[in-house]
Amino acid sequence: MGVFSALTTAVTGMTAQSYALENISGNIANARTTGYKRIDTTFSDLVPDTALNRQIGGSVAAYSLATNTIQGDLQATRIDTNVAINGDGYFVVDQRASGIGANMQFDGKNLYTRRGDFDFDANGYLVNGAGYYLKGFKIDQTTGQLIGTQPDVIQIAKTQFPAKATTSIEFSANLPAYPKTNNADSTVPGSELLFNPASTFAASYPDSSALSASQPTTVIAGSEVTNFLTRSIEGGSVTVYDPLGQAVSVNLRWAKVDNGNPAAVPPTTGTWQLFVAENTGATGAAQVAYRSAGVNVTFGTTGQLLNPAGGSIQLPQLTIGGTAISTATNPIDLTLGANGLTQNGDVSGLIDARSIRQDGYTAGTLDRVSVNSEGAVIGTFSNGQMVALAQIATARFNADNSLKRLDGGAFEETVESGPPITGLGTSQLVGGNVEQSNTDIADEFSKMIITQQAYSANTKVISTAQDMLSAVFNIIR
Structure with missing residues (x-):
């Protein structure tokens, strides 16, 4: 049975290396994807329960190893509404459920992303390149306090800023x-x-x-x-x-x-x-x-x-x-x-x-919008006034690598990740920047060579086992 077990073990080795190559392929494909977090592969040996003097190496299984906590390089874009997180944390985002324009409806579910290439759409929503809409809190222009306790999709209307009499x-x-x-x-x-x-x-x-x-x-x-x-x-x-x-x-x-x-x-x-x-x-x-x-x-x-x-x-x-x-x-x-x-x-x-x-000023219109290090969306008006219009919602997790990955660089909360912790802690936002993929091309090529060699070695085991079985069959000829 040893030869047949060797065949089975070699097949699991080939399967595991194929899985690793798939992850490597995905990482290389997304080397230029904004906010992408690479997936590494970890291997685990599977040992059958045998007597101490009959233990064998066993077969192998491959598993994904998330790298959500590893930050990619920040790159300046000169787009004021682009924003990157320097440190831990995620932007809170939502998806469009149905409708277009003024009739747009959202899922109403909090998702999380590091992809901060947000820009305005035709309706004043801040949406990133993957189609996720940024969420946050509106700010009372009189008191400067946040409105509401639950984040909502941020919409900036280009309305006129009223005049203020000099006092x-x-x-x-x-x-x-x-x-x-x-x-x-x-x-x-x-x-x-x-x-x-x-x-x-x-x-x-x-x-x-x-x-x-x-x-x-x-x-x-x-x-x-x-x-x-x-x-x-x-x-x-x-x-x-x-x-x-x-x-x-x-x-x-x-x-x-x-x-x-x-x-x-x-x-x-x-x-x-x-x-x-x-x-x-x-x-x-x-x-x-x-x-x-x-x-x-x-x-x-x-x-x-x-x-x-x-x-x-x-x-x-x-x-x-x-x-x-x-x-x-x-x-x-x-x-x-x-x-x-x-x-x-x-x-x-x-x-x-x-x-x-x-302290007075004339009426003004919205000229530009930017984001400061605390996550405030700042509107600059034609009358020279700078006003905080909204506060970006952010969150952290105790177990970032246990988040469930979704299309477009988004993540979903799981039991293993724990509930979101509101705020960025000691992290900061960097306006006019985006976070690049944390894929290292040179490292991925090195892993690809090792994976290829490991796969070839497993095929050699199968060839050797086949030769041994052929020798057995030849005994009775």
Whole structure:
């Protein structure tokens, strides 16, 4: 029976090597398939139950050995919606069940893939090259929180992003301790001030609504613009937006009203007033050219801001060019911060505006979509705004190699793999990249040569067993 057993064992060897060659063939065929995970072959000996002194080598069986945990190289594609996982984890995807376009229906079953060559289809869905649709969570644009607890197929609609009225202007600058206005004369004390000690404010500005040096003025009339400009300095300009997204340029001017009081508690070194241009073309006494913010801005001995204590000035109610900018219901705050506005010496005598930024914007349309390292789908709009539109759903498994393989580089959860663990853990997403196949061509060719030799060796065993049987048959001839 030994010769017949040898024949059987050789056949199992040939079968096992054929199985290994099939896996090698598949790996080589998918060497350029995005996200492909090669299948290796492992062999196991099958030993019959015999006495200790009669044990034999036995036959062999071949089994698949998954390599899902071995990452392929990442390759840049320059496509913003392509994304690769650097580390463990899978994208959560779904399949189309029926319908097309707006009537498309999905299976509603979570599948998993490393194939991240996602791109938009005609309906705004992100689908990869194998036809699997990316799943995730929508994001509330107001709160920034995820909507829902179960992932759904991501659909990005190219809708218009609404305009936002300006509510705050961040102003960071240094006001010169001695402003070099057109009226400033170093030989005339106080000539740099808005309130010239040589005359009263009312006399200087008879057509303007004024109080005194100790209280802010209200407006500068058009007939007094020239006089006002010679006693103030340019403070910069910023474009703001009304609730409809209309852009209006707001011009600021600063005027120093006194040089402080060393005896005050705390001592001061200067007080300023902020004016906003309302109608620079105003000419008459009844026309308003500049409007005051109505706040005395006071500095301490080291140039630090003392007043307003909160570091914020509310702009007056303004209508510029027929557009209401700062209103009672939608005021604009000029935020100065603790160190945003200072008063220090400056040889130029001009305002050094370090930063003027505001928070409003006009309406915009979606220009491009990209994915960040945390898996947020970021929309960039034509108005310059960048908004998180959705969060990609990802998952990990305790036993990745026990997932069931499906067509197109997808996997299905099994009892052996365990349930999915939400999130990527320490892994990261890399936008604009895809993961390549983890097949090593050189390694596969080496295994193919070894497999071929093993197969040939088994055929040699069959030939030898046949010769031995022929010798037996020849005995009786």
